[in-house]
Amino acid sequence: MSFCNFERKHFLIYEKMSSKNSFRLGVNCVMAKMAASMVESGEDVFRKMFKFYKRRDPPPDLRGVIDFSGELPKDKVTPAHLDAAAVSDEEAARVGLQPVREWRAFSLQGFPGFIFISNPFLRGSQPFWVRQCLKIYPQKPNVCNLDLHMSPCDTQDLWAKSAPVLRSPSSGKNQPKTLLEKLHWVTLGYHYNWDSKTYSADNHTPFPADLHSLSVQVASACGFPGFRSEAAILNYYRPDSSLGIHVDESELDHTRPLLSFSFGQSAIFLLGGTRRQDPPTAMLVHSGDVMVMSGQSRLLYHAVPRILPTPRGHAALLEDLCPASPQEVGGMLEPVSEEDWMACSAYIQKSRVNMTVRQVLGAGQSFPEAPPPSVTRTEISGYHDGESGKRKRSGSDSTNET
Numbered sequence: 001m002s003f004c005n006f007e008r009k010h011f012l013i014y015e016k017m018s019s020k021n022s023f024r025l026g027v028n029c030v031m032a033k034m035a036a037s038m039v040e041s042g043e044d045v046f047r048k049m050f051k052f053y054k055r056r057d058p059p060p061d062l063r064g065v066i067d068f069s070g071e072l073p074k075d076k077v078t079p080a081h082l083d084a085a086a087v088s089d090e091e092a093a094r095v096g097l098q099p100v101r102e103w104r105a106f107s108l109q110g111f112p113g114f115i116f117i118s119n120p121f122l123r124g125s126q127p128f129w130v131r132q133c134l135k136i137y138p139q140k141p142n143v144c145n146l147d148l149h150m151s152p153c154d155t156q157d158l159w160a161k162s163a164p165v166l167r168s169p170s171s172g173k174n175q176p177k178t179l180l181e182k183l184h185w186v187t188l189g190y191h192y193n194w195d196s197k198t199y200s201a202d203n204h205t206p207f208p209a210d211l212h213s214l215s216v217q218v219a220s221a222c223g224f225p226g227f228r229s230e231a232a233i234l235n236y237y238r239p240d241s242s243l244g245i246h247v248d249e250s251e252l253d254h255t256r257p258l259l260s261f262s263f264g265q266s267a268i269f270l271l272g273g274t275r276r277q278d279p280p281t282a283m284l285v286h287s288g289d290v291m292v293m294s295g296q297s298r299l300l301y302h303a304v305p306r307i308l309p310t311p312r313g314h315a316a317l318l319e320d321l322c323p324a325s326p327q328e329v330g331g332m333l334e335p336v337s338e339e340d341w342m343a344c345s346a347y348i349q350k351s352r353v354n355m356t357v358r359q360v361l362g363a364g365q366s367f368p369e370a371p372p373p374s375v376t377r378t379e380i381s382g383y384h385d386g387e388s389g390k391r392k393r394s395g396s397d398s399t400n401e402t
């Protein structure tokens, strides 16, 4: 894998960060002081941190960022106890997951209900999910940002139009972007309305059975049996993309968890508090990582200020992304053809895809007749510009277009 100068700089910092002699404690101390002084001056701490990690020149110091796949700060990270009996090994394998007892799952001090599962996928199973995100889920009747300014026949098959270009050896070199590279989001199930910040009964298409099954297994293992995947937002990130500070509160039942699945390049994820003044915790999310936001952490501010190239120490992770043979992949996971994988791997060598799956309605709940007058996602999160199809600033938030 070759890196441009910018990426190389990040590798250097990252390598330093993951070295055994990390001075993480010292850095955390500096961060705490920075946060404290911002609180004193009444500034928005989350926004400052967002800008800090988004900065390109000079690149941010990443030593304070928690890496669940590396050395763990024992004062902040503890093992999470999962319900291994809730999911049989066969059920897990059917959706490409390791047996639950093998999962490395963590809790974060001060964030009850937040669970970080460090790549629980079986070797060779991530390509299936990457291919679904790139080839299958963007297809109609699902909705994507390109639908806002292109006709249905032009957005009909993004994959057929983009894959041959992505596969070609000159891919990315001074060529116009493929449609897949212009894809910023896809919605599934109840399609999120970016203008009204609501879901509604009349804007719904069937939720993909395979993604529902994956979500059910993860939710069950995390203590949420009977999870219903009713909506998902898929975010497609290029190297310069970010996702603004927001709270996911448009779902009507906040007792059900948010399930987040990430593939491709790494990212910095910021998890804050219930107020913008609460200093966020920064963590690295790598390909295959799963995050669960539930309980008291369900309605916390969060954001993705930065995409990072997968660090060199994680080369093994990228190797994991080679498609398994049909014999190895069982259950719901159709094998990925070499041809498809060539295009997928070209795409994810630069990009990150995140699927956040949501249960919208509680048991027996239905949508109100008319949407409530002031659903507040814009006020506090407002993370998408419906017109352009781009993620955008929310008020004074430091968010960014992708």
Ligand SMILES: O=C(O)CCC(=O)C(=O)O
Residues within 6 Å of the ligand: 233, 235, 243, 248, 260, 262, 269, 285, 302, 303, 304, 354, 356
């Ligand atoms: O990309 C991520 O990790 C976060 C996505 C997210 O927060 C969302 O879609 O609501």
Ligand SMILES: [Fe+2]
Residues within 6 Å of the ligand: 246, 247, 248, 302, 356
């Ligand atoms: Fe979110």
